Amino acid sequence: MEIRRFDARSATDDELRQLHRITVANQAITRPNEPAPTFDQYVGRLLHPVPGFGKPTRWVAVADDRIVAWTTMFSPEAENPHLTIVEQLVVESSARRRGIGTQLLRTFLPELIAEGRTTIEFWAVTAGGSGESWAHHHGFRATHAVQVQELGTRQVDPARWEVEPPPGYRLVSWRGRCPDDLVESFAVARTAIKDAPLGASEFHFAEWTVARVRAAEAELAEAGIENRVCVAVAHGTVVALTMVELHPHRRDWAYQNDTAVLAEHRGHGLGRCIKAAMTRSLVAELPELRSVRTQTSTSNVHMIATNHALGYTDVRIQIVLTHDVRALARTLGGQRA
Ligand SMILES: CC(C)(COP(=O)(O)OP(=O)(O)OC[C@H]1O[C@@H](n2cnc3c(N)ncnc32)[C@H](O)[C@@H]1OP(=O)(O)O)[C@@H](O)C(=O)NCCC(=O)NCCS
Numbered sequence: 001m002e003i004r005r006f007d008a009r010s011a012t013d014d015e016l017r018q019l020h021r022i023t024v025a026n027q028a029i030t031r032p033n034e035p036a037p038t039f040d041q042y043v044g045r046l047l048h049p050v051p052g053f054g055k056p057t058r059w060v061a062v063a064d065d066r067i068v069a070w071t072t073m074f075s076p077e078a079e080n081p082h083l084t085i086v087e088q089l090v091v092e093s094s095a096r097r098r099g100i101g102t103q104l105l106r107t108f109l110p111e112l113i114a115e116g117r118t119t120i121e122f123w124a125v126t127a128g129g130s131g132e133s134w135a136h137h138h139g140f141r142a143t144h145a146v147q148v149q150e151l152g153t154r155q156v157d158p159a160r161w162e163v164e165p166p167p168g169y170r171l172v173s174w175r176g177r178c179p180d181d182l183v184e185s186f187a188v189a190r191t192a193i194k195d196a197p198l199g200a201s202e203f204h205f206a207e208w209t210v211a212r213v214r215a216a217e218a219e220l221a222e223a224g225i226e227n228r229v230c231v232a233v234a235h236g237t238v239v240a241l242t243m244v245e246l247h248p249h250r251r252d253w254a255y256q257n258d259t260a261v262l263a264e265h266r267g268h269g270l271g272r273c274i275k276a277a278m279t280r281s282l283v284a285e286l287p288e289l290r291s292v293r294t295q296t297s298t299s300n301v302h303m304i305a306t307n308h309a310l311g312y313t314d315v316r317i318q319i320v321l322t323h324d325v326r327a328l329a330r331t332l333g334g335q336r337a
Pocket of ligand 1: 026030086087088089090091092095096097098099100101102103122123124125126129130131132133134135137
């Protein structure tokens with residue numbers, strides 16, 4: 001078996017089809033109630049990785065000229081120079097329990113050590129599945145649990161999205177670039193996402209500044225991702241925000257990203273109000289839209305309840321698993337699988 005780096009941008013059509021096949025087969029096990037991505041949607045996702053985490057690094061395991069396993073990971077900078085996030089590591093169903101997943105780990109860990117990464121986290125592991133058992137076998141600890149939720153925009157009564165702003169607040173929306181007169185308070189409000197529970201994950205949220213807001217907007221624009229924002233303003237200052245990404249390869253789908261309300265403005269229904277306004281505009285302006293996805297900590301009862309009030313339903317629980325890179329490398333050095 002050969003394990004090598006993989007770049008989706010220079011991959012052959014055949015290689016991409018192999019990855020798609022493995023992914024669809026895996027999702028049939030781990031996400032049986034969710035529609036599998038089409039080949040085009042899947043390739044679109046590979047070519048438009050999640051923004052804000054740096055460039056992805058991918059590896060594949062190849063046996064008899066066929067990809068049997070692959071992984072995608074991100075090594076973010078700024079607040080997270082210690083961390084590598086494994087978005088996905090999948091072994092083809094028929095090739096499992098032969099040590100291939102373990103061999104992939106063993107192969108890329110030395111690079112993480114050389115880059116100075118001290119912590120590795122698997123994100124997006126379906127609770128109760130093979131990934132959780134495998135990671136525990138290797139000494140990973142479960143550090144966080146995330147509720148994935150979805151809004152079926154054609155199934156929900158739009159009356160749920162008719163929410164007036166509380167007295168004293170007005171709503172402002174934009175696409176792409178934050179208006180100059182709001183950008184300073186917008187950066188402060190974005191930093192309020194730090195209050196969102198992260199369990200014992202070793203990921204650190206960003207300290208937003210105007211320069212970082214502008215850099216993030218530019219990164220999204222360069223990736224062809226439309227950034228839609230709705231904020232609540234009081235006395236000329238942003239006090240609450242919600243952000244949605246529209247990815248170019250999926251016009252039927254939107255990703256509901258951060259929502260945050262400054263601590264002193266909580267408890268007035270602002271979160272529900274701005275998310276409702278965002279949903280109204282998405283539904284009115286995007287005729288192809290069918291669903292909006294979001295995720296939040298399982299302990300974030302207020303956000304989960306707000307989403308339920310807007311018509312979101314619970315899809316699945318994902319867990320985060322964390323390990324020390326050097327300790328893991330030492331353990332794997334002495335193990336067969
Ligand atoms: C998790 C996964 C990557 C494991 O790959 P793999 O190549 O089958 O794993 P290995 O053969 O290296 O397993 C090593 C050991 O882990 C444990 N393990 C692996 N899968 C397990 C399972 N389903 N249940 C219980 N223990 C398991 C076993 O102790 C195994 O050793 P053994 O087979 O000698 O008993 C694979 O099952 C998979 O692709 N799952 C779906 C995607 C996923 O959840 N990825 C997780 C990280 S994002």
